[in-house]
Amino acid sequence: MAVLNVNGKSLQANADPRTPLLWVLRDTLGLTGTKYGCGIAQCGACTVHIDGVATRSCQVPLNSVGGKKIITVEGLAENGKLNKIQQAWLDLDVPQCGYCQSGMIMAATALLAAKPQPSDSDIDAAMTNICRCGTYKQVREAIHAAAKA
Amino acid sequence: MTIQSSFGHSPLGRRSFLVSGTVAAGSFSLGMRLPFAGSAEAAEVKEINCWVVIHPDDRVVIRIARSEMGQGTLTGLAQLVAEELECDWSKVTTEYPTPGENVRRNRVWRDFGTGGSRGIRSSQQYVREGGAVAREMLIAAAAAEWKVSASECAAAESVVTHKPSGRKLRYGELAAAAAKLDPPKQVPLKDPKDWKLIGKPVKRLDTHDKLTGQQIYGIDMRLPGMLVAAVKACPVFGGKLKSFDAAKVEKMHGVKKVVSIDDNAVVVIADTYWNARTALEALPVQWDMGKFNELQQDDVTAMLKEGLGASEAFIGNKAGDAQAAIDGAAKKVEAIYAFPWQYHGTMEPMNATALYTPDKCEVWCGTQNGEAALAAAAEAAELPVTKCDVHKLMLGGGFGRRGRADYVRQAVLVAKQMPGTPVKLVWSREEDTTHDQYHPTTMCKLTGGLDASGKLVGLHVRISGQSILASLAPQNLQNGKDNVVFQGFLPGGAEAAYGYDVPNLLIDHAMRNPHLPAGFWRGVNANQNAVYMECFMDELANAAGQDPLEFRLKMLKPKNATVLKAAAEKAGYGKSLPEGHFHGISQVMAYGSYVAAVAEVSVSGDGILKVHKITAATDPGHAVNPAQIERQVAGSFVYGLSAALYGGITVKDGAVEQTNFDSYNVMRMDEMPDVDTVIVPTGDFWGGVGEPTIAVAAPAVLNGIYRATGKRVRELPLMNQDLKKGA
Structure with missing residues (x-):
């Protein structure tokens, strides 16, 4: 039984210690906002923050995250108030199907924390998530909008 | 999106809602916030007609039969209903009726199928009528209450007003009485000049929950006691499962059962997906790979090449005598193009949850065709x-x-082996990549004849390759012919007509069906047909010594010409560009709409392509939501350019070689060009939006590459081509 710190709560997770954090979040803890896309750290749909760093949770075994601070997309809003990135996403109507957007939002939130005024090339470097609907143009606009907010 | 459930009368006669942070099991599903069955409020919620439900507090629920998959159909269709309903847009939410409910109610919601960019254009008439009928019933209820003539009453913003007296009643107050009235037989629809909501760039209705992790997709489904299954089908299509050794994995962590389904797949059922998948990977399996297990990609290419010169072919479009005109032409131009298999690559891999008992079966899933899912x-x-x-x-x-x-x-076949236990079947990305229904592969030989003045006098287009209908729905072939192959090449009609006036024309298809199943893939056959035609038009223009735009405009039909000119003007075609940048153009008519693109590209000395900007023009007839059209157009370039740059499925020993996004790459943000969308709606027809633009993406870029390098790329994907000058 592992004890995880997820979204500020201490949660018990009964799973094989080698299980990727992605599947612990989704199947064991019921936090399905973090998505499975590829399982090989290519697509970024499973991005969460581990001690503030945007991390692809499909590659992180459960036994490596004890004591670390994990934030998922469910933990970004505070008392129902969306964070700056989420709000910009809402204002600019960014998502289409939305499946990749949890990962996009986690990556963008970490980017703004590290670089409050990112350039287009900063955005290109940080936002390597795959979106098949093709929201890239709106994602870029929303990151710039959030940086100004 | 707050889509939910439960009204005063369910023909199912039961209410079994699970409010465990998951999903309703009622006859109307989606979303999270459920009014509780049997509550006083639920009893007051009134269905005015099958499209419109009104709550006492004026909230309006609009029923949507088509499926939302990002294209914005929930919002667009709701706009159509709300326009006629004259309701307060800020109070609108949507919900899906279930396919089973549609069957029980004699298909009152008609078609659930969501494809072919048809959602709005093929249901706009009856959903607008649904809104109009509901509005008239609400007005009639108010008139009856006031004992006045309905003609003295008007509806706006969810309020009916008696014009002479100024009395008002809200829709929420009228719904109960309105629901008891007989619907009027005929209601005139509004004149488009009076539209207040259609044509406006209103925000999507389904954004909020996609930002917080609350949106439930099929793969997120959870039910009490649910198990999760991982599946592996025979690596070669047409092969079979020979045997497997369940005892080797049955003791592994969380494993509940190992089963086979149909005659070609093995499934591990466990407590979590990871445990199911881990055991499946450890499971010893013997396959009978079937008759295609020695088939190589070169064999597929040879099969298609043979069709290019075959004497027999299905004719899709014919005018005059193409061969004679080409034979007698002053100049002859010939080229052969090839288009590979492509993988859909939805971000959410295939999955479905099923609960089976001997007298009932329920399924929860994302589907573009609810009724086909129900039948399956x-x-x-x-x-x-x-x-x-x-x-x-x-x-x-x-x-x-x-x-x-x-x-x-597959999910139902698994659940059937666990009666009473809900089972969620999830495909791995690898399973999804290797067991798709791929975009069909074809080749094309184009032969054109120019007269001494450079006019195109004869054109023969020979397509050789795969038919989607032969793979998916052979009953829809017409004497063996697949008309879908000729998308964008048809002699006329409102769907996908050929845009050029060529006096002597022959477009035909030698059907050659290799063993990978073919399926409908966003944009479908318009995609490769536009590559073939629009790149070859550039080759012809070059041979005629003419500008590609001028050459096209001499032959293009009026609506095609108008959108191409609109894109060219907005892009500044023909004017000076930054050093090393070049324009490529293309146009097509498909899905009832006219689209065109101008791509601005550069190719560096070492052959690196950069697509700087794409200017796209669209005439969809009526533009229901311009903001969503812009997003569909920009997204179409991501889908279309991903395919052009990287999309290629190949086979080795009969099996698909690519397995995940590392071997089947797609476009990322750093490759995304700036997209400038020009919407030029003529307002005289209803065209589709989600797909047509994909077709113009690749040819515009390929034509730009030619301008930049002098190289004609005739095979995709581009990653396999050397774009270095002189290479």
């Missing part, structure tokens, strides 16, 4: 359709893939 569930369950239902969930991408119900069948 009933067939797999061996139960009558009336004892089955499908609860549609948000799709993490569709692109045509989720029009198929193979994954629904």
Whole structure:
């Protein structure tokens, strides 16, 4: 039984210690906002923050995250108030199907924390998530909008 | 999106809602916030007609039969209903009726199929009528209450006003009385000049929950006691499962059962997906790879090449005598193009959850065709359709893939072996990549004849390759011919007509069907047909010594010409560009709409392509939501350019070689060009939006590459081509 710190709560997770954090979040803890896309750290749909760093949770075994601070997309809003990135996403109507957007939002939130005024090339470097609907143009606009907010 | 459930009268006669942070099991599904069955409020919620439900507090629920997969159909269709309903848009939410409910109510919601960019254009008439009928019933209820003539009353913003006296009643107050009235037989629809909501760039209705992790997709489905299954089908299509050694994995962590389904797949059922998958990977399996296990990609190429010169072919479009005109032409131009298999690559892999008992079967999934999913569930369950239902969930991408119900069948076949236990079947990305229904592969030989003045006098287009209908729906072939192959090449009609006036024309198809199943893939056959035609038009223009735009405009039909000119003007075609930048153009008519693109590209000395900007023009007739059209157009370039740059499925020993996004790459943000969308609606027809633009993406870029390098790329994907000058 592992004890995880997820979204500020201490949660018990009964799973094989080698299980990727992605599947612990989704199947064991019921936090399905973090998505499975590829399982090989290519697509970024499973991005969460581990001690503030945007991390692809499909590659992180459960036994490596004890004591670390994990934030998922469910933990970004505070008392129902969306964070700056989420709000910009809402204002600019960014998502289409939305499946990749949890990962996009986690990556963008970490980017703004590290670089409050990112350039287009900063955005290109940080936002390597795959979106098949093709929201890239709106994602870029929303990151710039959030940086100004 | 707050889509939910439960009204005063359910023909199912039961209410079994699970409010465990998951999903309703009622006859109307989606979303999270459920009014509780039997509550006073639920009893007051009134269905005015099948499209419109009104709550006492004026909230309006609009029923949507088509599936949302990102294309914005929930919002667009709701706009159409709300326009006629004259309701307060800020109070509108949507919900899906289930396919089973549609069967029980004699298909009152008509077609659930979501594909072919048809959602709005093929249902706009009856959904607007649905809104108009509901509005008239609400007005009639108010008039009856006031004992005045309905003609003295008007509806706006969810309020009916008696004009002479100024008395007002809210829709929420009128709904109960209105619901008891007989609907009027005929209601005139508003004149488009009076539209207040149609044509406005209103925000999507389904954004909020996609930002917080609350949106439930099929793969997020959870039910009490649910197990999760991982599946592996025979690596070669047409092969079979020979045997497997369940005892080797049955003791592994969380494993509940190992089963086979149909004659070609093995499944591990466990407590979590990871445990199921880990055991499946450890499971010893013997396959009978079937008759295609020695087939190589070169064999497929040879099969298609043979068709290019075959004497027999289905004719799709014919005018005059193309061969004679080409033979007598002053100049002859010939080229052969090739288009590979492509993978859908929805971000959410295929999955479905099924709960089977001997007298009932329910399925929860994302599907583009709820009724096909229901039929597949009933067939797999061996139960009558009336004892089955499908609860549609948000799709993490569709692109045509989720029009198929193979994954629904699999989930039910698994659940059938665990009666009473809900089972969620999830495909790995690897399973999804290797067991798709691929974009068909074809080759094309084009031969054109120019007269001494450079006019195109004869054109023969020979397509050789795969038919989607032969793979998916052979009953729809017409004497063996697949008309869908000729998308964008048809002699006329409102769907996908050929845009050029060529006096002597022959477009034909030698059907050659290799063993990978073909399916509808966003944009479908317009995609490669536009590459063939629009790149070859550039080759012809070059041979004629003319500018590609001028050359086209001499032959293009008026609406095609108008959109191409609109794109060219906005892009500044023909004016000076930054050093090393070049324009390529293309146009097509497909899905009832006219689209064109101008791509601005550069190719560096070492052959690196950069697509700087694409200017795209669209005439969809009526532009219901310009903001969503812009997003569909920009997204179409991502889908279309991903395919052009990287999209290529190949086979080795009969099996698909690519397995995940590392071997099947797609475009990322750093490659995304700036997209400038010009919407030029002529307002005299209803065209589709989600797909047509994909077709112009690749040819515009390929034509730009030619301008930049002098190289004609005639085979995709581009990653396999050397674009270095002189290479």
